[in-house]
Amino acid sequence: xxxxxxxxxxxxxxxxxxxxxxxxxxxxxxxxxxxxxxxxxxxxxxxxxxxxxxxxxxxxxxxxxxxxxxxxxxxxxxxxxxxxxxxxxxxxxxxxxxxxxxxxxxxxxxxxxxxxxxxxxxxxxxxxxxxxxxxxxxxxxxxxxxxxxxxxxxxxxxxxxxxxxxxxxxxxxxxxxxxxxxxxxxxxxxxxxxxxxxxxxxxxxxxxxxxxxxxxxxxxxxxxxxxxxxxxxxxxxxxxxxxxxxxxxxxxxxxxxxxxxxxxxxxxxxxxxxxxxxxxxxxxxxxxxxxxxxxxxxxxxxxxxxxxxxxxxxxxxxxxxxxxxxxxxxxxxxxxxxxxxxxxxxxxxxxxxxxxxxxxxxxxxxx
Amino acid sequence: xxxxxxxxxxxxxxxxxxxxxxxxxxxxxxxxxxxxxxxxxxxxxxxxxxxxxxxxxxxxxxxxxxxxxxxxxxxxxxxxxxxxxxxxxxxxxxxxxxxxxxxxxxxxxxxxxxxxxxxxxxxxxxxxxxxxxxxxxxxxxxxxxxxxxxxxxxxxxxxxxxxxxxxxxxxxxxxxxxxxxxxxxxxxxxxxxxxxxxxxxxxxxxxxxxxxxxxxxxxxxxxxxxxxxxxxxxxxxxxxxxxxxxxxxxxxxxxxxxxxxxxxxxxxxxxxxxxxxxxxxxxxxxxxxxxxxxxxxx
Numbered sequence: 168x169x170x171x172x173x174x175x176x177x178x179x180x181x182x183x184x185x186x187x188x189x190x191x192x193x194x195x196x197x198x199x200x201x202x203x204x205x206x207x208x209x210x211x212x213x214x215x216x217x218x219x220x221x222x223x224x225x226x227x228x229x230x231x232x233x234x235x236x237x238x239x240x241x242x243x244x245x246x247x248x249x250x251x252x253x254x255x256x257x258x259x260x261x262x263x264x265x266x267x268x269x270x271x272x273x274x275x276x277x278x279x280x281x282x283x284x285x286x287x288x289x290x291x292x293x294x295x296x297x298x299x300x301x302x303x304x305x306x307x308x309x310x311x312x313x314x315x316x317x318x319x320x321x322x323x324x325x326x327x328x329x330x331x332x333x334x335x336x337x338x339x340x341x342x343x344x345x346x347x348x349x350x351x352x353x354x355x356x357x358x359x360x361x362x363x364x365x366x367x368x369x370x371x372x373x374x375x376x377x378x379x380x381x382x383x384x385x386x387x388x389x390x391x392x393x394x395x396x397x398x399x400x401x402x403x404x405x406x407x408x409x410x411x412x413x414x415x416x417x418x419x420x421x422x423x424x425x426x427x428x429x430x431x432x433x434x435x436x437x438x439x440x441x442x443x444x445x446x447x448x449x450x451x452x453x454x455x456x457x458x459x460x461x462x463x464x465x466x467x468x469x470x471x472x473x474x475x476x477x478x479x480x481x482x483x484x485x486x487x488x489x490x491x492x493x494x495x496x497x498x499x500x501x502x503x504x505x506x507x508x509x510x511x512x513x514x515x516x517x518x519x520x521x522x523x524x525x526x527x528x529x530x531x532x533x534x
Numbered sequence: 535x536x537x538x539x540x541x542x543x544x545x546x547x548x549x550x551x552x553x554x555x556x557x558x559x560x561x562x563x564x565x566x567x568x569x570x571x572x573x574x575x576x577x578x579x580x581x582x583x584x585x586x587x588x589x590x591x592x593x594x595x596x597x598x599x600x601x602x603x604x605x606x607x608x609x610x611x612x613x614x615x616x617x618x619x620x621x622x623x624x625x626x627x628x629x630x631x632x633x634x635x636x637x638x639x640x641x642x643x644x645x646x647x648x649x650x651x652x653x654x655x656x657x658x659x660x661x662x663x664x665x666x667x668x669x670x671x672x673x674x675x676x677x678x679x680x681x682x683x684x685x686x687x688x689x690x691x692x693x694x695x696x697x698x699x700x701x702x703x704x705x706x707x708x709x710x711x712x713x714x715x716x717x718x719x720x721x722x723x724x725x726x727x728x729x730x731x732x733x734x735x736x737x738x739x740x741x742x743x744x745x746x747x748x749x750x751x752x753x754x755x756x757x758x759x760x761x762x763x764x765x766x767x768x769x770x771x772x773x774x775x776x777x778x779x780x781x782x783x784x785x786x787x788x789x790x791x792x793x794x795x796x797x798x799x800x801x802x803x804x805x806x807x808x809x810x811x812x813x814x815x816x817x818x819x820x821x822x823x824x825x826x827x828x829x830x831x832x
Contacts, residue, residue, distance in 0.1 A: 196762075196763040196765040196776050197760075198765045199633075199764050199765070201631075201754075201755070201767065202627075202628030202725055202752075202755070202769055202770065203628075203723075203725055203751070203790070204766055204771075204773060204775060205725065206786055206789040206790055207766060207775060207789075217781050221778070221781070
């Protein structure tokens with residue numbers, strides 16, 4: 168037990184006042200003539216005993232009142248461990264969010280991040296008074312306890328998906344470190360994730376394992392906001408023939424289409440823009456897949472003039488996860504370097520010309 | 535309360551210094567108030583007469599009464615109507631007590647005694663006076679003349695309650711003193727040994743006397759209005775006792791009620807009229823008791 172204002176406990180010393188008054192200022196009885204004394208004497212001994220008892224009880228009550236008042240004014244504070252069902256004890260809690268693009272997967276009109284946010288807001292409201300709440304995500308660095316419950320609530324409400332800055336494993340380790348800094352007895356970490364294996368394969372897993380073993384006073388809860396059944400079509404990473412081309416070289420793009428749906432097909436489009444111009448669709452093709460198989464997407468574009476091009480390849484239509492429906496690329500096209508081929512026979516230089524041209528040279532043959 | 539009834543309140547009587555006037559006030563107030571009392575029709579004026587019946591001597595017809603009522607009444611013989619009364623006054627020191635009332639128990643008693651003396655003389659009843667504390671102190675033989683009022687009142691006015699109490703011994707002495715059947719009207723606070731007092735009352739009653747016992751207590755002795763720690767002193771013995779008045783009150787009241795109840799029962803069995811009074815009560819109650827006794831005899 169501790170006290171918020173321990174100095175006020177000194178007020179308990181005032182209990183000596185009623186004791187002193189009891190001892191020093193014994194009340195003198197009022198003297199009265201009373202002829203019917205005989206009628207009083209019969210019960211007077213019992214009356215005297217009762218009176219003395221009442222007097223002492225009154226003194227004890229006065230002492231107790233002063234002591235209790237001093238105790239109450241000192242504002243005692245008892246911190247429970249929460250281990251024996253003391254759920255009213257304040258808790259040091261870290262809420263860890265996987266806020267990668269994958270958490271934008273929507274099902275039943277709700278993304279996984281929406282679901283995680285909903286769970287987290289409920290937790291924030293349920294934590295006891297004087298709890299310390301920290302919000303950590305895979306998109307940002309550094310974590311600290313929010314100054315108030317409503318500040319924590321706001322942080323949760325503002326969560327958005329985005330490019331992952333650091334692995335989820337490292338974020339969980341940081342969350343454990345954060346709660347261990349708190350003086351509160353109850354220490355809890357809540358990890359809200361879609362439980363996709365890829366999210367846990369990066370980062371320092373060994374360090375996290377050691378920390379979990381050492382932190383016996385920290386309870387870690389993993390909240391699965393993922394789906395058991397996933398239906399999605401997406402494009403894997405785009406591969407380019409080269410990100411620097413000459414003007415007479417073709418641009419070749421290739422990627423895999425991954426589908427967790429039954430057999431189907433979808434349109435794939437390529438958009439390209441040079442400089443600040445608006446992207447234009449340059450290629451389109453239909454890609455079909457069989458259930459359980461991946462499909463390959465190949466796109467080729469020729470005759471690009473010199474310049475820097477920004478482009479993207481996208482799946483036409485909507486599905487549960489929009490983040491993997493579009494892949495971006497950038498390519499720089501340079502003027503072709505001229506090469507003069509002097510040949511005795513034009514026919515003999517043909518192969519050389521083709522080879523050099525394929526390398527992006529502009530050949531001129533002279534005999 | 536009517537103007538007449540004001541005369542019967544102790545605080546009003548206290549304002550009259552002369553005892554004879556006090557007595558007159560009480561009696562007149564009582565008599566005038568009687569028109570609305572259960573004793574309606576009771577006529578003190580004609581209490582010495584009875585209706586004429588066949589066989590009565592016509593010379594005994596009171597023609598004044600006939601002139602007033604058109605009815606024939608004969609005068610009763612004095613022996614038939616008169617009761618010799620003795621006013622017996624407790625002079626012990628405890629009777630001089632009052633806590634906050636207008637009259638001490640003694641003052642209350644002598645006002646009552648004076649009023650009864652007045653009333654009885656008015657009825658042409660002989661009245662005497664006996665005072666006592668540990669034993670009989672003074673006595674005036676009973677007389678029915680009007681000047682007896684002055685004699686008795688003058689003795690009563692000079693009395694001071696000073697001595698210790700021995701009611702039983704005094705009553706035994708009084709019983710031996712009385713030669714003829716009388717009405718003994720006792721004014722006392724009965725703060726003595728109950729058993730011996732009751733025994734002496736039995737003895738008095740056994741002597742053939744009618745007894746009216748006015749048990750006078752101060753209002754404080756009846757209600758015990760004290761609070762907190764008090765030191766009580768008995769004025770007769772000097773004995774002192776410290777008590778917590780608030781805690782003691784219920785036991786004390788129970789004791790007082792028990793004492794009164796004991797006397798009530800015993801007096802009823804003996805045939806004594808027991809009248810519990812306290813000094814805050816108007817005098818009409820006491821006077822009514824006297825008249826009831828008078829009526830039963832007449």
